[in-house]
Amino acid sequence: MRKITISGFWLFLLLLSACNQRANTYFEKKLTYPNILTSDQKVKLAAYVVPTQQQYEWQQLELTAFIHFGINTFTGREWGDGSESPALFNPTDFDADQWVSSLQEAGFKMIILTAKHHDGFCLWPTRTTTHSVASSPWRNGQGDVVRAVKEACDRHEMKFGLYLSPWDRNAESYGNSPQYNALFVEQLTELLTNYGEVHEVWFDGANGEGPSGKVQEYDWTRFYHVIDSLQPNAVKAIMGDDVRWVGNENGLGRETEWSVTPLQPSISEATLIENKKLEISPTADDLGSRDLIERSQSIYWYPSEVDVSIRPGWFYHPEEDHQVKSLASLVDIYFQSVGMNSVLLLNIPPDTRGRLHEADVERLRQFGSYIEKTFDNEKLIDGDIPWRARSGASREYNVIPDQTINTVMLQEDIRKGQRVEKFIVEGFINNQWVQLTEGTTIGYKRLLRFGNASPSKLRVTINDTRDIGNIKKVGAYFAAALEADIKEDQLTDK
Missing domain, CATH: 2.60.120.260 (Galactose-binding domain-like)
Structure with missing residues (x-):
């Protein structure tokens, strides 16, 4: 089986050949069509677009966990404004091993930690700002949440990913595009250099004003280059070009979910124009129909990730301790995400102790047991034959x-x-x-x-x-x- 990247006249000949015979030529991640192809030829060639090895391994994870933890955990807010004092961050019984073991027992294969949310508070002792754990009383300013979680993941053989919010409501340079982009690259470099292997980098699409009152223009190409250089096996998610957002935060996949789609991440004027021309966005019902492919110039392997929280909020709030999703709801979400050609990213927020709450852990245990009991009991005799x-x-x-x-x-x-x-x-x-x-x-x-x-x-x-x-x-x-x-x-x- 050959996977290739090729262009120009030779690409046209190869595409034409593939359209007229059973070919073992596949196009990894992206295919740009020559203008001369018919609609039927374009649809047929879409069948030969395949994932990269990183995308394939990511899809096999099926169950991944989001960990929203930070200054918001101690203020009761969902979105901080960046003015919070680092002195508020002080978990009393922090236990990353409890997070990882609880999730692993429930069948989850990767944890994605919010290393920095929109408030700009960093869960590692970064050199870029004092708005971090180094300025908190937790462990006398010597603590490092990112390192603790990564080491717990390594001990339990759990994969590790990072959420890093481009929007930073604390950074004074936010809105000064070159200056802030340099700061963000430095933060990204620290995270991808000092903590071993990272399997997923998650970029939120939220983009509001910073302290300057200005909106930032992100240098996505530069951010991608940093990831590809330092962690070439990591997938880039949401505002990245490896994994796309399903389009809602309710745990709902599509009945018709194509991983091959003309949709591109909206990171440049060119991609915005192309998506607008095709009238598609991450929230569209149709992302891969024949009609869309016939009208497109390029198609991509761009699979869906379904993110949803086990509670009403993304961060921990004690008043939600009795609002943890029911087992039936979680099972429905599983069928509507993993069961609809997507990966589930379920958020479980640690509390002010720095532990997953008992109600969440018990629901995870029930969920993992239900999924294991159901799908470990195969009823077909011969279903494994290709x-x-x-x-x-x-x-x-x-x-x-x-x-x-x-x-x-x-x-x-x-x-x-x-x-x-x-x-x-x-x-x-x-x-x-x-x-x-x-x-x-x-x-x-x-x-x-x-x-x-x-x-x-x-x-x-x-x-x-x-x-x-x-x-x-x-x-x-x-x-x-x-x-x-x-x-x-x-x-x-x-």
Whole structure:
């Protein structure tokens, strides 16, 4: 399998060849179309855009955790204004190992820490400002939250990522674009140099006024270069070009979620113009349809990350201790994120002690147990056999005898692109095929729930695909009913 980057006349010849034969040529992360291609050729070539190795490994994580912790934890605010005294930051029982172990036991594979939020307070002893832990009473000014969390992640073999807010409401240079960009690059360099391997760098899109009353113009190209130079294996998220925001903070993915999309991160006038011309943004319902691809000049492998908090707020507030999301809500979010070709980034905010609150930890434990119990109990006998599926093709799978199911999983081998546009799943019940569910895109993983059924076989039909679909796995499971679930009649194959 070849992955290439090429341009000009030779690209045109290669594209034309790929459109007219079964090619093993793939286009990693980005493809720019020659103007001469037809609409059908453009759609077909979209099937050959694939993730980078970093993007593929990121997608496999499935469950990642956001940790919002900082000066806001001690002021009760969500967005600080930068005037807060560092003396307020003083966790009484800080325990990064408790964070990591609680999350790991629940199945999470990476932690992303808010090293600096919009208030500008830095959780590491930076040389760029006194607005940091070094000016706090915590550990007599000798503490370093970033280091403590990174070392805990290393001890537990958990991946580590960093959120660094470009918006800084404390920095005097904010609004003086060259001066502040230099400060931000210095902060980014400190974080990516002094703490070992970083797997994800998360840039928020919030951009307001600083102390000067001016809005900053960020040098995204320069920021990207720093990351690529210092942490080449890290993915750049949200305002980065490796991972995109799903478009809401409610834990909701799209029913049709394409990782191949014409959408670009809005980091320059050129990308803003192109996105506007196509009438797309991270919040749009349609990010990858045939119509969009036909009208686009370039397409990208740009997968979705779903961020949502386990509580109403992103930072800890004691009055929300009884408002932790229910298990049923978290399971719904899992199906609507991981189950819709996305990675879930669930926020769990530490409290003023510097610990995850007991209510959050208990809910995480319940969530991890539910997911493990559901998906470790495979009901299909032969769902792991790879399948190259043309449009209209069907394949039957044997269900373990006398098993009840209400959930199916389909996966494409996204290393060969995302291709399936529509599929149905049927069960053989009482000597006839009964439709159980249907869907559009699959991508890395698609999960669908339906009423309890006890079929002897499943049949999957790939109705439409942009080229031969590479089905990696089909699975069937029983997901136990939760309080918020609507009970449905059970179908039995007798």
